Amino acid sequence: MLCAPKRKNKRQIAYLGVKMNETGVGADVFFVLVGAILVFAMHGGFAFLEVGTVRQKNQVNALVKILVDFALSTVAYFFVGYAVAYGTTFLVNAATLSGGGEGFELQGLSLVKFFFLTTFAAAIPAIISGGIAERMKFWPQCLATVALVGIVYPLFEGLVWNGNFGFQGWLEATFGAPFHDFAGSVVVHAVGGWIALGAVLLLGARMGRYDRNGRPIGIPPSSLPWLAMGSWMLCVGWFGFNVMTAASLESISGLVAINSLMAMVGGILVALVVGRNDPGFVHNGALAGLVAVCAGSDVMHPIGSLIVGGVAGGVFVIGFEICQNKLKIDDVLGVWPLHGICGAWGGIAAGFFGLEALGGLGGVSPVSQVIGTVLGAVYALGAGLAVYGILKATMGLRLSQEDEHRGADLSIHKISANPEHDLGR
Known part of the structure; x- marks a missing residue:
C-alpha cells in the first residue's frame, strides 16, 4: 500500500529553500572557478606562443615575463584595479568576504569572480609582452604592468562593464543600445593591442630587423612546435574566456x-589561404577569429560568427605584413594587428551581425559599437604612449646594444633556455 507523503511544515520548507539556494551558489562558485582556471591556463599559451616566436636567446625571458606579469597584475588588481572598476575593496575581514557581507556574495562567489576578472586584466601585459619582445628592459615593464592593470585598464573596464561615468547610459539613451562587448574584444584585446602599439613605437625596431635602406630582414620563429602549442592552449582556454563570462x-x-568555435575555424581557414599556408599565420588565424568574436559571441548567429572570424583571419595576415614591411613597426608577435585591429573589428562587427536582420538576437546599435570601439582604441594608444613615454624618459626602455645582442636570457636572467648545451656537456 502506498502511503501519502508527509506534508512539510514551514520551517522545513524554509530550510530546504536555503539549502537549494546554497547549492545554486556553490554550483556558480565552481562554474566561475573553472572558467578562471581555464583563462589562467591561457597565460601559459601566451608564454609558449612568444617562446616559439622569439629567438632562442630570448625564450627564458618570455616565460619569466608572463609569469611575473601575472603575479604583479593580481596584486595591482586586488588592491587598486578592482576598486577602480567596480568600487569594491577587499580590505574587510574574511567572514565578510566569503559569507555574503555587504557587497559580497555567499560562499565566496564574489572572490572567484574577482579571480576570473583578474585573468582578464592580466591579459593586458601578456598581450603587450609579445610586441616588445627581445629588447625591452625587465623592471620598466614590471612598473608598466602595475600602472596598466592598477589604473589604465580598470578605468575603461568600469566604463563599459560597470556603467561608470554614465557612458553606457548616454549611448543607450542616444542610440538605442549601450556598447556591447560581452567577453572583451575591445575591453581586453583592443585595449591591450593599442597600448602595445604605443610601447612598440617608443621602443623602436630590434637590432638587425631592417637594413640601412629600411628593407626588412627576416627573423624566423625559433620553434614552430612551441608556437603551435601556445596557440592550442589559448584556443582551449578561450572557451572559458567566452562561455564562462x-x-x-x-x-x-x-x-x-x-x-566561438565557428569564429575560430573561420580565422584558421582564411589565414591559411591569405597567408599562403604559412604555419605561423594559420595558428595566429585561430586566435584572430577568437579575438574578434568575443564582443558579439552572445548575440550573433553562428554563420555571422564564421564570417566575423574569417574576416579577422585575413585582417591579421594583411595587417601583420603591412605593419612589419610597409610601416616598419617591429611588433614581434603582431599583437597590434592580432589584438588591436582584430579586436576593434570584433567590436564594430557585433553591432551589425548582432542585429536581428542579420540573424542575431538584437539589442545592439552599430553607432554605439563604433563609438565604444574608437574610444577604446584612442584611449589605449594614448595611455600606452603616456605610460611607456614616462618610463622611457625616467628609466629607459631598451636593453643596451650589447645586452640585446647577447639576448635577454643571459643579460637579464643569467641563464639560457639550454644551459647544459651552452656548457658543451
Whole structure:
C-alpha cells in the first residue's frame, strides 16, 4: 500500500529553500572557478606562443615575463584595479568576504569572480609582452604592468562593464543600445593591442630587423612546435574566456560556445589561404577569429560568427605584413594587428551581425559599437604612449646594444633556455 507523503511544515520548507539556494551558489562558485582556471591556463599559451616566436636567446625571458606579469597584475588588481572598476575593496575581514557581507556574495562567489576578472586584466601585459619582445628592459615593464592593470585598464573596464561615468547610459539613451562587448574584444584585446602599439613605437625596431635602406630582414620563429602549442592552449582556454563570462550556470549559453568555435575555424581557414599556408599565420588565424568574436559571441548567429572570424583571419595576415614591411613597426608577435585591429573589428562587427536582420538576437546599435570601439582604441594608444613615454624618459626602455645582442636570457636572467648545451656537456 502506498502511503501519502508527509506534508512539510514551514520551517522545513524554509530550510530546504536555503539549502537549494546554497547549492545554486556553490554550483556558480565552481562554474566561475573553472572558467578562471581555464583563462589562467591561457597565460601559459601566451608564454609558449612568444617562446616559439622569439629567438632562442630570448625564450627564458618570455616565460619569466608572463609569469611575473601575472603575479604583479593580481596584486595591482586586488588592491587598486578592482576598486577602480567596480568600487569594491577587499580590505574587510574574511567572514565578510566569503559569507555574503555587504557587497559580497555567499560562499565566496564574489572572490572567484574577482579571480576570473583578474585573468582578464592580466591579459593586458601578456598581450603587450609579445610586441616588445627581445629588447625591452625587465623592471620598466614590471612598473608598466602595475600602472596598466592598477589604473589604465580598470578605468575603461568600469566604463563599459560597470556603467561608470554614465557612458553606457548616454549611448543607450542616444542610440538605442549601450556598447556591447560581452567577453572583451575591445575591453581586453583592443585595449591591450593599442597600448602595445604605443610601447612598440617608443621602443623602436630590434637590432638587425631592417637594413640601412629600411628593407626588412627576416627573423624566423625559433620553434614552430612551441608556437603551435601556445596557440592550442589559448584556443582551449578561450572557451572559458567566452562561455564562462556568463558568470552563472543560469546564464550560460551554448550559443556563445558554438559562435566561438565557428569564429575560430573561420580565422584558421582564411589565414591559411591569405597567408599562403604559412604555419605561423594559420595558428595566429585561430586566435584572430577568437579575438574578434568575443564582443558579439552572445548575440550573433553562428554563420555571422564564421564570417566575423574569417574576416579577422585575413585582417591579421594583411595587417601583420603591412605593419612589419610597409610601416616598419617591429611588433614581434603582431599583437597590434592580432589584438588591436582584430579586436576593434570584433567590436564594430557585433553591432551589425548582432542585429536581428542579420540573424542575431538584437539589442545592439552599430553607432554605439563604433563609438565604444574608437574610444577604446584612442584611449589605449594614448595611455600606452603616456605610460611607456614616462618610463622611457625616467628609466629607459631598451636593453643596451650589447645586452640585446647577447639576448635577454643571459643579460637579464643569467641563464639560457639550454644551459647544459651552452656548457658543451
